Amino acid sequence: MSLIIFDCDGVLVDSEPVAHGLLAQMMTDLGHPMTTAESVQKFTGRNLADTLPLIEGVLGRSIPDQIGEHYSRLLLERLRRDLKPVAGVKEAIAMLRHPRCVASSSSLERIHLSLEVTGLASLFGSNIFSATQVPHGKPAPDLYLLAAKTMAVAPDDCVVIEDSALGAAAGCAAGMKVIGFTGGAHVTGDAARHLAAAGASPVIFSMAELPPAVERLISRLETPRQP
Numbered sequence: 001m002s003l004i005i006f007d008c009d010g011v012l013v014d015s016e017p018v019a020h021g022l023l024a025q026m027m028t029d030l031g032h033p034m035t036t037a038e039s040v041q042k043f044t045g046r047n048l049a050d051t052l053p054l055i056e057g058v059l060g061r062s063i064p065d066q067i068g069e070h071y072s073r074l075l076l077e078r079l080r081r082d083l084k085p086v087a088g089v090k091e092a093i094a095m096l097r098h099p100r101c102v103a104s105s106s107s108l109e110r111i112h113l114s115l116e117v118t119g120l121a122s123l124f125g126s127n128i129f130s131a132t133q134v135p136h137g138k139p140a141p142d143l144y145l146l147a148a149k150t151m152a153v154a155p156d157d158c159v160v161i162e163d164s165a166l167g168a169a170a171g172c173a174a175g176m177k178v179i180g181f182t183g184g185a186h187v188t189g190d191a192a193r194h195l196a197a198a199g200a201s202p203v204i205f206s207m208a209e210l211p212p213a214v215e216r217l218i219s220r221l222e223t224p225r226q227p
Contacts, residue, residue, distance in 0.1 A: 002218045003153040004096055005144060005176070006124075008104035010163035013114045014086050016040060016186035018078050023055075026071045032059055040186050044164045050137050076113060085118040086184060088207030093123050095211040098218065101127035103147040103160075105137055105167075127151065139166045139198075141174035148174070159217050161210070163187065165198040172199035177217045179204060 009015045020039035027034040042058075043051050056062055093100070101124060104111050108130045115121040115128075129150070134142035148155045160171035160178045171178040180200030182191045192203045204213050 001153055001157065002098045002221055003148060003151050003158045004098050004100040004214060005103050005147050005158055005160045005171075006100065007160070007162045007164070007167050008102050008111050008114060009106060010044070010086075010184035010186060011161050011181050012086060012089055012102065012120055013118050014084050014185045015079060015114055016044065016163075016184060018082055019075060020044070020186065022071055022075050022078065026063075026067065027055070027058070030059055030063070030067065036186075037188065040188070044166070044186070076110070079110070079113055080117055083114060083117045085120055086207060088183075090120065090123070092207040092210040093120075096214060098214070099127075099151060099153070100124065101129060101147050101151055103129040103143050105131045105143075107132055138164070139169035139173065141170050144171055144174040144176060148176075157221055159214055159221075162195070162200060163191070165194040168195050168198035168200040177201075177221070179210070179213050179217070181207075181210075183207060 006012055009019065017036065020043070021036045023043065024034040024036045024039040027039070043054065102111060108128065111128055111130060112121070115124065129143060129147045131137040131143050134146050136142045144160060145155060148158050155175040158176040160176050161181055162168045162171060162178055163181045163184050168178045168180055178200040180192065180195030180203035182195065182203060183206045195203050202213055204210060
């Protein structure tokens with residue numbers, strides 16, 4: 001049996017422009033002007049625990065509690081109001097014949113909210129995994145290994161769908177096949193190169209390409225191994 005593991009932000013839902021727009025706004029309000037594109041470049045793919053030290057390193061000080069709480073609330077409000085699924089993702093998932101799950105750097109609360117708002121929750125049920133459940137976030141393999149273990153599938157029978165180089169590196173470190181995806185609204189021109197350098201192969205540019213790419217990889221996984 002094979003398992004398809006989806007990252008969430010930038011793969012299933014187009015949340016990155018919203019999240020990084022707010023993060024850039026917070027940085028600017030705290031005295032370090034930053035654009036959404038710069039936030040994407042610096043912070044995409046990381047969980048909150050790994051992102052906060054980077055933010056504080058850039059600022060040279062801690063984030064005031066009230067500021068962090070304000071922007072956390074604002075993010076959830078914006079996601080409820082504005083979040084959309086990645087174009088074509090529902091149709092692509094409907095064509096996949098294999099078990100699937102979500103493994104994301106976001107919190108469980110944010111993952112569930114994102115899937116519910118975009119109408120994707122029923123496609124995954126309870127098969128949701130967050131970096132908050134493991135000691136080390138991406139690019140460490142912990143999250144993907146947790147997903148495989150819980151779903152009772154060997155890592156080398158898993159295919160990961162990722163939009164970030166950190167996530168692709170995590171999937172490869174877990175011993176899984178990784179498909180890079182560059183169809184999210186936040187993606188920059190050099191994203192495909194970064195994904196490939198991190199081990200993603202193939203790299204696809206739209207969800208219409210996903211089902212055949214998955215089937216090609218899985219057909220290789222299901223080829224009888226030589227003794």
